[in-house]
Amino acid sequence: MYTTATAFLEALVEQGITHAFVNLGSDHPGLVEAIAEARANGRAVPTIVTCPNEMVALTIAHGHTQISGQPQAVIIHVECGTQALAGAVHNAAKARIPVLIFAGSSPFTQDGEMLGSRNEFIQWIQDVHDQRGLVRGYMRYDNEIRTGANVKQLVHRAMQFARSDPKGPVYLMASREVLEAPCEPVSVDMARWQPVTPCALAAQDARFLAERLVKAKRPLIVTSYLGRNPAAVDVLAALCAQVGAGVVESVPSYVNLPHNNPFYLGNYWNNPEQNPDLAAADLVLVVDCDVPWIPIKNTPSEAAEIYHIDIDPLKEQMPLWYIEPHRSFRADAAQALQAIGDAAAALDTDAAALAEKTGHYAARSAARRARVAQEVFAGEGLTIARLMAALREQFDGQTIVMNEGITNYQPVFDHLAPVRAGSMFASGGGSLGWNGGAAIGAKLANPEATVIAVSGDGCYMFTVPSSVHWIARRYATPFLQVVLNNDGWNAPRHSALAVHPDGHASKAADLDLSFTPAPDYGAIAAASGGAASFVVDRESDLATVLGDAFAVLKNERRAVVVEARLG
Numbered sequence: 060m061y062t063t064a065t066a067f068l069e070a071l072v073e074q075g076i077t078h079a080f081v082n083l084g085s086d087h088p089g090l091v092e093a094i095a096e097a098r099a100n101g102r103a104v105p106t107i108v109t110c111p112n113e114m115v116a117l118t119i120a121h122g123h124t125q126i127s128g129q130p131q132a133v134i135i136h137v138e139c140g141t142q143a144l145a146g147a148v149h150n151a152a153k154a155r156i157p158v159l160i161f162a163g164s165s166p167f168t169q170d171g172e173m174l175g176s177r178n179e180f181i182q183w184i185q186d187v188h189d190q191r192g193l194v195r196g197y198m199r200y201d202n203e204i205r206t207g208a209n210v211k212q213l214v215h216r217a218m219q220f221a222r223s224d225p226k227g228p229v230y231l232m233a234s235r236e237v238l239e240a241p242c243e244p245v246s247v248d249m250a251r252w253q254p255v256t257p258c259a260l261a262a263q264d265a266r267f268l269a270e271r272l273v274k275a276k277r278p279l280i281v282t283s284y285l286g287r288n289p290a291a292v293d294v295l296a297a298l299c300a301q302v303g304a305g306v307v308e309s310v311p312s313y314v315n316l317p318h319n320n321p322f323y324l325g326n327y328w329n330n331p332e333q334n335p336d337l338a339a340a341d342l343v344l345v346v347d348c349d350v351p352w353i354p355i356k357n358t359p360s361e362a363a364e365i366y367h368i369d370i371d372p373l374k375e376q377m378p379l380w381y382i383e384p385h386r387s388f389r390a391d392a393a394q395a396l397q398a399i400g401d402a403a404a405a406l407d408t409d410a411a412a413l414a415e416k417t418g419h420y421a422a423r424s425a426a427r428r429a430r431v432a433q434e435v436f437a438g439e440g441l442t443i444a445r446l447m448a449a450l451r452e453q454f455d456g457q458t459i460v461m462n463e464g465i466t467n468y469q470p471v472f473d474h475l476a477p478v479r480a481g482s483m484f485a486s487g488g489g490s491l492g493w494n495g496g497a498a499i500g501a502k503l504a505n506p507e508a509t510v511i512a513v514s515g516d517g518c519y520m521f522t523v524p525s526s527v528h529w530i531a532r533r534y535a536t537p538f539l540q541v542v543l544n545n546d547g548w549n550a551p552r553h554s555a556l557a558v559h560p561d562g563h564a565s566k567a568a569d570l571d572l573s574f575t576p577a578p579d580y581g582a583i584a585a586a587s588g589g590a591a592s593f594v595v596d597r598e599s600d601l602a603t604v605l606g607d608a609f610a611v612l613k614n615e616r617r618a619v620v621v622e623a624r625l626g
Contacts, residue, residue, distance in 0.1 A: 060096075060241050061241060061242065061243070062089055062092075062207060062238065062239060062240060062241055062242060063204065063206070063207030063210050063233065063237050063239070063240050063242055064089040064090045064092070064093035064239070065093045065096070065097070066207050066210045066211055066242060066244065066245065067093075067161075067204070067210050067211075067214065067233075067238070068097060068104050068105075069102075069211065069244075070210065070211040070214035070215065070247075071104075071105050071132055071159070072103050072104065072105065073211070073247060073249055074130070074159075074214065074215065074218050075129060075130075076105050076129075076130060076131055076132045076159065077105055077106060077131065078105055078106045078107075078108055078120070078123065078131045078132070079104075079105040079106070079107050079108070079131070079132040079134050080108045080110050080116035080117070080119050080120050080132070080133050080134070081107055081109060081110060081116065081133075081134040081135075082109075082110050082111070082112070082113045082116055082134070082135050082136055082140055082143075083109075083134065083136065084135075084137060084139075084140065084163065085136070085179050085181060085182065086137050086162075086163025086164060086165065086166075086234070086235055087134070087136070087235075087238075088175065088235065088238075088239070089175060089235060089238030089239040090134070090163075090238055093238075094107065105131075105132060108503075108530065108534055109530075110526065110530060111526045111529060111530075112143070112523045112526035113133075113135045113140050113143035113144050113145075113147075114143060114144055114145045114146065114147045114492065114496075114523060115495070115496040115522070115523050115526045115527055115530065116133050116135065116144075116147075116496070117133050117144050117147035117148065117150075117151060117160070117496075118150070118492065118493050118494075118495070118497050118500070118522075119496040119497070119499045119500040119503070119530070120133050120151075120156075120158045120500060121147065121151050121154070121156050121158070121486070121493065121496070121497055121500060122461060122493075122496060122497025122499065122500025122501045122504070123500035123501070123503055123504045124157060124158065124500070124504075125313075125484050125497070125500070125501070126459065126481070126500065126501045126504035126505050126508075127504035127505075129504075130157035130158055130159060130218065130221055131158055131500075132158070132159045132161060133158060133159070133160045133161070134161045135160065135161075135162050136162065136163060137162060137163055137164055137165060137185045137190070138162075138164075138185055138187045138190045139185060140162060141160075141162050141190060141193050141194060141230075144160070144194070145490070146488075146490025146491065146492060146521075147490065147492075147493070147496075148160075148194050148197045148228065149197060149488050149489065149490045150486045150487065150488030150489075150490050150493055151197075151227065151228045151488070152228055152376070152488070153349075153487055153488040153489065154284075154312065154486060154487025154488050155224075155225050155226040155227050155287075155370075155487070156226065156228065156487075157218070157221035157222045157226045157227065157228070157229075158221065158228045158229075159214070159217060159218060159228075159229055159231065160194070160198075160229065160231070161230075161231050161232070161233075162190065162230070162231075162232045163232065163233060163234065163235065163238070164186075164190055164203075164232050164233065165177070165182045165183070165185050165186035165234065165235075166182055166234055166235045166236055167234050167236060173236040173239070173240075174236065174239040174240070175234070175235030175236040175238065175239040176235075176236065190232055191203065191230060191232060194228075194230055195230075196376075197227075197228065198227070198229055198230045199221055199225075199226070200216070200217050200220035200221070200229040200230075201229065201231070202216075202217065202230075202231055202232075203231070203232050203233065204231055204233035204237055205233075206237065206240070206242070207237070207240055207241070207242025207243075208242055208243070208245070209245075210233075210242075211245050211247050212245075212247070213231065215247060215249070215252040216252075217229040217230075218252075218254075219252060219253070219254055219255070222254035223254040223255040224255070224258070224370040224371070224391065225371040257370075257390075257391035257394060258370070258389050258390045258391055259390060259394050259395075260368070260388055260390040260394065260395035260398045260399070262398070262402075264386075264388055265395070265398035265401070266405075267386075268344070268366060268399050268402075269302070269399045269400075269402035269403035269406060270402075271342055271364060272298075272302040272304060272342065272344065272399065272403065273302050273403055273406055273408055275304075275340075275341050275342035275364070276341050276412075276416070277305075277339050277340045277341050277342070277416070278302060278303065278304040278305070278340065278341070278342045278343075278344065278416070279304060279305050279306070279324075279336055279337060279339075279340035279342065279343050279344070280295070280299070280304050280305070280306045280307075280343075280344045280345075280346055281306075281307055281308075281309055281343060281344070281345050281346070281351045281352070282306065282308060282309075282311075282315045282346045282347050282348050282392075283309055283311055283313075283347060283349060283351075284312050284313050284315070284347050284348070284349075284487060285313070285315045285346055285347040285392045285393075286311075286313030286314045286315040286316075286480055286481070287313050287347075288391075288392065288393050289480035289481045290393050291393035291396065292314065292315060292316060292317075292480040293480075294393050294396045294397050294400070295315065295316055295346075295392075295396055296316060296317070296320055296322070298396050298399060298400045298403070299316075299320070299322035299420075300322070301400055301403050301404070302403055302413070302416075303412075303415075303416025303417050303420065304322065304344070304416075305322050305323075305324045305336055305340075305420040305423065305424075306320075306322050306323055307324045307325060307326065307327065307334060307336055307337060308325070308326035308327075308472075309327060309328075309350060309351050309352060310326075310327075310328055310349070310350055310468075310485075311472065311485065312484060312486065312487035313480075313481075313483075313484060313485075314477045314478075314480050314481065314482055314483050317478040317479070318428075318473075318476040318477060318478055319428070319476070319478050321417070321420060321421035321424050321425070322420050322421075322424065323424055324336045324420065324423055324424060324427060325427050325473070326469060326472055326473070327357065327469065328468050329353070329356075329557075330356065330357065331356050331557065332356065332357065333356070333357050333358075334352075337358070337359055338358075338359070338360055339360070340359055340360065340363050341360070341362065341364065342363060342364045342366070343363050343364070343365045343366070344366050344367075344368065345365065345366070345367045345368070345369070345382065345384065346367075346368045346369070346392050346395075346396070347368070347370065347392045348369070349374065349377075351382060352382075364385050365382065365383065365384040365385055366384055366385060366386050366387070366388075367382065367384040367386070367387040367388065368387075368388045368390050368392060368396075369387075369388075369389065369390075369392075370389065370390075370391065370392070371389075372387045372388065372389050373387075428476075431444075431473050431474065434470075434473075434474070435448045439597075440597040440625070440626045441595065441596055441597045441599070441623060441624065441625050441626065442625070443464075443467050443470040443471065443625070444470055444474050445601065446541075446543075446601065446625075447470065447471055447473075447474030448474050449602060449605055450475065450511070450541065450605060451474065451475050451476065452602065452605075453605050453606065453609045454509070455509055457505070457507055457508045457509055458482060458508070458509045458510075459481075459483070459484070459501050459505065459508045459510050459511070460475060460477070460482065460483040460511045460512075460513060461483075461484050461485075461493070461494045461497045461498050461501060461510070461511070461512045461513070462475075462483055462484065462485050462494070462513050463485065463486060463491065463492075463493055463494035463512070463513065463514045463515075463518050464513050464514065464515060464518075464543060465491065465514075465515050465517075465518055467515065468485065471513055484497070484501075491517070491518045491521040492521030492522045492523065493522075494512040494513065494514045494518065494522060494540075495512055495519070495522030495523070495524060495540065496522065496527055496530075497512070498510045498511070498512040498527075498531075498536075498538040498540070499527065499530055499531055499534070499536045499538065501538075502531075502536035502537070502538055503534070503536055506536075509539075509609075509612070509613070510536075510538035510539070511538065511539045511540075511541065512538055512540045512541065513543070514540070514541070514542060515542075515543045515545060516542055516543065516544045516545065516546070516574055516577070516580065517574065519540070519542045519580060520574075520578070524540075524580075524583045524584055525583060525586075525587040526587070527584075527587075527588075528583070528584040528587040528588025528589075528590050528618055529587045529588050530588075531588050531590075531618045532587075532588035532589050532590075532618065537612055537616050537617050537618040537619070538612070538618055538619075539608060539609065539612050539618070539619045539620075539621065540584065540590075540618070540619065540621070541621050541623060542580045542620060542621070542622045542623065543623050544577065544580070544622055544623060544625060545625050545626075546574055546575060546577065579592075580620055581593070581594070581620040581622055584618060584620045585620075588618055589617060589618075590617060590618040590619060590620050591608070591611045591612075591618070591619045591620070592619075592622070593607065593619065593620070593621045593622070594621075594622045594623075594624065595621060595622070595623050595624070596623075596624040597626070604621070605621070608621050
C-alpha cells in the first residue's frame with residue numbers, strides 16, 4: 060500500500076536527505092511500516108540512525124550539516140519528544156542549521172473509525188493544544204501534514220525555508236491516521252523547489268565599500284561565521300591582501316581565516332577588556348556576525364566608520380540588538396566580498412599606503428602568534444595552552460575539532476590554531492551539550508576524518524554521554540573526546556564575579572558549582588559504548604598518553620575519552 064508515510068519518505072530522498080536520526084514512538088507505526096516496505100522492495104530511504112535521546116539526535120544532525128553542508132532529518136515522538144529536543148533546537152536555530160524535524164501526534168479518532176485510531180492510554184495524555192507552538196519561535200517554518208495528497212509539496216516547501224538564508228530548522232507533524240492513509244503517488248519536479256537564490260551585493264554598494272576600505276588607514280573586518288561557507292574563507296583572505304584589512308573573530312563558530320594568515324589578529328569572546336585592533340580601526344566592516352563586540356567591555360572608536368554585511372542584518376529573532384552601522388547590507392558573504400574585491404581591483408590604489416597597512420597587520424599578527432606560543436611555557440601544572448599544543452601535534456590532514464570549551468573557548472582556538480577551512484567548529488548557539496552528538500555527525504559526514512570533541516566537564520555531562528557513546532559504537536563513528544576537568548561549572552562563576560567582583564560570592568568557599576566528587580567520565584563512555592579511557596594531569600607525559608589515545612582511536616576504531624585534570 061502506498062501511504063502518506065511512503066510519500067513522506069520519498070520526499071526526504073528527493074531532498075537529498077541521507078540520514079534520519081530517529082527516536083520512534085507510538086505515533087509512528089505507519090512510518091515504521093513504510094520504511095520496512097521500502098527496504099523489502101529495494102526502494103531508497105534515508106539511513107535510519109536510532110537515537111536513545113532526542114537532543115542527541117538533533118546535535119548529530121547539526122554536526123553532520125556543518126561538515127557536509129546538506130540538511131538532514133530528525134524524527135521524534137509527539138509533544139514529549141518535541142520538548143526533549145531541548146537546547147538543541149535553540150542551537151540549530153541560532154546557528155542557522157537547516158534541518159527537518161518531524162514529529163507524530165496523537166491520533167484524532169478514538170473509536171476505530173480509521174486505521175491508526177487511539178489504542179493506548181498515552182494518546183489521550185499526549186494530546187496537547189498546540190504541539191507546533193512548543194518550538195515555533197525557533198523554526199523557519201512549521202506546519203501539520205493533513206493528507207498524503209500534498210505531503211511532498213509541504214516537505215519541499217519546508218525545506219525551501221530551511222535551505223534559504225537565513226537558514227534554520229523547520230518542523231512538520233502528522234497524526235497516525237494521516238500517516239497510515241493510502242494516497243496516490245505524486246511526481247515532483249525538484250528543479251522547481253529549490254531554495255531562494257542568495258542575496259547579492261549591488262554593484263554600487265560593492266564599489267562604495269571598496270572605496271572606503273582602500274581609503275581607510277586601519278580597516279578591520281569582524282566576523283563570526285563567514286566560514287560556514289568554506290569558499291568564503293579564501294575570498295576573505297584575498298580581499299584582506301588586496302585592501303590591507305585585518306581580521307578579528309568575535310565568538311567564532313567556524314574557521315573564518317587561517318590562524319597563520321598575516322592579517323589574522325585573533326579572537327575574543329567575553330573578554331573583559333578592550334581589543335586594541337578594534338579600538339585602533341578607523342573603519343570596521345562587520346560580516347556574518349551576531350555579536351561583533353560587547354559594548355560595556357569592548358567597542359570600536361567613536362570616530363570609526365561601521366558597515367555591516369549579513370544574511371540577516373536586522374537580526375530579526377533578537378529582540379534587543381543594534382550596532383548602529385553607517386550602512387547595512389543584506390547579502391551572501393562570499394559573493395559580497397568577491398564583489399568588493401572586484402570593485403577594488405578597478406580603483407587607483409596607493410601602493411605605499413597598502414604596503415604600510417599590510418606591514419602593520421603582519422607585525423601585529425606575528426606578535427600575537429609569538430605571544431600564544433609563549434603561553435605554552437607559562438604557568439604551572441596542566442594548562443589549556445600546554446594540553447592543546449600537545450593535542451595539535453597529533454593532528455593529521457583530515458582532523459576536525461568540535462569545540463565546546465565554554466570558558467576555555469579562546470585558548471582552545473588559539474592553541475589548536477586551525478589553518479584549514481572546515482577544520483574547527485563551535486555550536487553557534489548558547490545551549491550546552493552539542494559537541495558529543497556533533498562529533499558523531501561529523502564522522503558520519505566524513506568517515507575518513509579524525510574527529511575530536513573538546514568540552515568542559517560540565518558540558519560533557521550535558522551531551523548525554525551514555526546515549527552519545529552507545530550511538531558511536533552502534534554506528535561505527537568513533538571520535539576522541541577531551542574532557543577539560545576544572546571541577547564543575549566555570550561559566551556561572553565567571554558571570555557572578557563579573558557582576559559582583561567584590562560581593563559575597565567573591566569570598567565564598569562554595570558557590571554550588573563544583574562536581575566534587577567527580578564522576579568517572581571515561582567510565583561512563585566505556586559502559587555505554589566500549590570507549591577507551593585515559594587521564595592526563597600535571598605529572599603526565601602528554602605526548603605519550605595522547606599518542607596512545609590516538610592509536611586506539613585509529614587502529615582499534617574505538618571511541619576514546621581523555622580526561623584532562625587541569626591545574
